[in-house]
Amino acid sequence: MRCARSMTTALFVCCHALLVHFPIAVAVEPLPQPPLLEGSDLPEIDQEDAEVQQQDEVSLAGGAIRFAVPQGWHVSEVPTGREMRVWVTPEPLVEGRSGSDGIWITFHWRGRAPDDGELRAWLSGRIKGLLAQRSQDQRLRTAEIAGYAGLALSSANQRAKVEHFVVGLETGIFELAVSAPPSKFASRRQVAAQLLERLQLQVPRLPLPDADRRIATAANAIGLWKSLRGQLRLGDDQRVELRFDGRHGYPLDETGVLRYGQPARSIQGSYQAEDDMLLVAWDDGSRTNYRWAVEDGQLLLTDHHGRVSQLNRLLE
Numbered sequence: 056m057r058c059a060r061s062m063t064t065a066l067f068v069c070c071h072a073l074l075v076h077f078p079i080a081v082a083v084e085p086l087p088q089p090p091l092l093e094g095s096d097l098p099e100i101d102q103e104d105a106e107v108q109q110q111d112e113v114s115l116a117g118g119a120i121r122f123a124v125p126q127g128w129h130v131s132e133v134p135t136g137r138e139m140r141v142w143v144t145p146e147p148l149v150e151g152r153s154g155s156d157g158i159w160i161t162f163h164w165r166g167r168a169p170d171d172g173e174l175r176a177w178l179s180g181r182i183k184g185l186l187a188q189r190s191q192d193q194r195l196r197t198a199e200i201a202g203y204a205g206l207a208l209s210s211a212n213q214r215a216k217v218e219h220f221v222v223g224l225e226t227g228i229f230e231l232a233v234s235a236p237p238s239k240f241a242s243r244r245q246v247a248a249q250l251l252e253r254l255q256l257q258v259p260r261l262p263l264p265d266a267d268r269r270i271a272t273a274a275n276a277i278g279l280w281k282s283l284r285g286q287l288r289l290g291d292d293q294r295v296e297l298r299f300d301g302r303h304g305y306p307l308d309e310t311g312v313l314r315y316g317q318p319a320r321s322i323q324g325s326y327q328a329e330d331d332m333l334l335v336a337w338d339d340g341s342r343t344n345y346r347w348a349v350e351d352g353q354l355l356l357t358d359h360h361g362r363v364s365q366l367n368r369l370l371e
Contacts, residue, residue, distance in 0.1 A: 115141055116162040117370040119259040120229065125246050134300040137281045137367040138163065143250070145243075155215060158233045158247050162259055164368040165227040165352035174223045178208050181219055181230070200229075201256035216240040218247070225258045227352065259370050264291040273328035275349045280366035287354075287366060295326045295335055 144157035198207040205222035222229040233247035264277040280287045288296045298321040324337035346357040354366040
């Protein structure tokens with residue numbers, strides 16, 4: 056993610072201790088597919104009600120996604136499971152409430168386009184994860200987002216309202232959600248509509264690495280990846296870096312306040328590739344070998360105990 060005010064972004068981390076001692080199950084339960092209820096475009100923006108001035112432009116997914124930040128709002132990058140979410144919030148994220156009031160944006164690399172059934176199932180599953188309590192009502196509709204056909208699902212319970220937008224692109228899924236307590240949702244939805252109106256969305260592409268012959272067989276694994284607890288970078292210069300998210304992505308200080316922008320704990324090393332093996336020599340003298348595979352856009356790393364870690368690709 057880059058911003059006009061020299062904002063920088065770190066987009067994927069993990070640690071070899073995490074990969075070895077915290078294996079990640081690959082199997083997942085299928086998500087339900089909700090029926091399509093009605094078709095409509097995004098609502099028109101009431102310019103007289105709220106004219107939101109724009110300032111910094113933020114880009115992510117290799118610059119394929121660009122949007123302007125509303126005047127006075129704040130931008131944070133938050134590691135959430137196997138993804139990184141860019142949060143746009145009316146207040147700084149300092150009290151651990153990043154999932155309750157604001158707008159977040161992310162892109163999920165798959166290396167292919169999802170079909171309609173996948174997109175609807177994805178959207179339904181994500182809404183369930185955003186609402187802690189059971190939803191009282193849901194409304195699914197079609198929506199045009201930055202010139203692309205997409206879906207929008209509105210959902211609510213007594214504590215929160217959420218409107219969730221997804222677009223299936225040639226290489227994955229673009230996602231945007233606005234959430235807020237019911238009393239604040241109308242104003243937050245207004246800001247989200249204006250952000251969507253100015254959103255610039257292109258198909259993210261994966262740059263082709265110029266890999267040294269000693270890692271050429273691992274060319275498909277080169278890049279930045281996200282595990283549940285960190286980020287892994289396999290460079291085209293034979294260097295590897297593992298970064299901890301820290302406290303499941305929500306680093307707290309001694310008073311319990313969130314602190315973003317802290318230096319990430321990490322280890323570095325070098326690696327070579329032999330067919331489907333990654334031979335890693337860490338700078339501290341330790342060594343780790345992994346068998347790797349890329350399946351459906353995800354990197355699977357298997358250690359010598361047969362435990363599998365599952366990572367999602369991030370685009371810088």
